[in-house]
Amino acid sequence: MxxxxxxxxxxxxxxxxxxxxxxxxxxxxxxxxxxxxxxxxxxxxxxxxxxxxxxxxxxxxxxxxxxxxxxxxxxxLADDRELDLLQQKFMEHSAVECGFCTPGMLMSAKALLMKNPHPTDEEIRTAIAGNLCRCAGYSKIVAAIKDAADA
Ligand code: FES
Ligand code: FES
Known part of the structure; x- marks a missing residue:
């Protein structure tokens, strides 16, 4: 079709x-x-x-x-010249280990920030609840998203 x-x-x-x-x-x-x-x-x-x-x-x-x-x-997410702020914050916080979950995490975080630019930690955790990280880097991931939201 x-x-x-x-x-x-x-x-x-x-x-x-x-x-x-x-x-x-x-x-x-x-x-x-x-x-x-x-x-x-x-x-x-x-x-x-x-x-x-x-x-x-x-x-x-x-x-x-x-x-x-x-x-x-x-x-x-990134334009021709620079990374999205979320991508920058993931790098700054070393919120990437093997990186397999990262694209999905970024997109869940982006969707959250598009509708709620200043989420609480609880709201961030809820937004990424469906994204599994086998490297268990959740604390750094939440911190990176929070930092992007606060910037
Ligand atoms: S590959 Fe789609 S949710 Fe796991
Ligand atoms: S960084 Fe490896 S699965 Fe999340």
């Missing part, structure tokens, strides 16, 4: 299989491989992207569901 959508401010029109997952559309069709696949069943958050301003698990979204929608992936 033919769908139209926007990813990182770029408009696309594509003929897709109706059962294709958004995760596969991003990684395999658009070659935006920053979005990671962990569990593939909505449990780990590593595939998180922002759809219409809300964090979603791209492994649970089918291509037809993005018709007419706007998606932001981790590649859409």
């Amino acid at each position: 033919l769908i139209e959508f926007k990813v990182n401010a770029k408009q696309y029109k594509m003929d897709v299989c109706p059962t294709m997952r958004l995760l596969d559309l991003l990684r395999e069709e658009l070659r935006l491989t920053g979005t990671k696949e962990g569990c593939g069943e909505g449990e780990c958050g590593s595939c998180t992207v922002i759809m219409e301003g809300k964090a979603v698990n791209s492994c649970l979204v089918l291509a037809p569901q993005i018709c007419g929608k706007e998606i932001i992936t981790v590649e859409g």
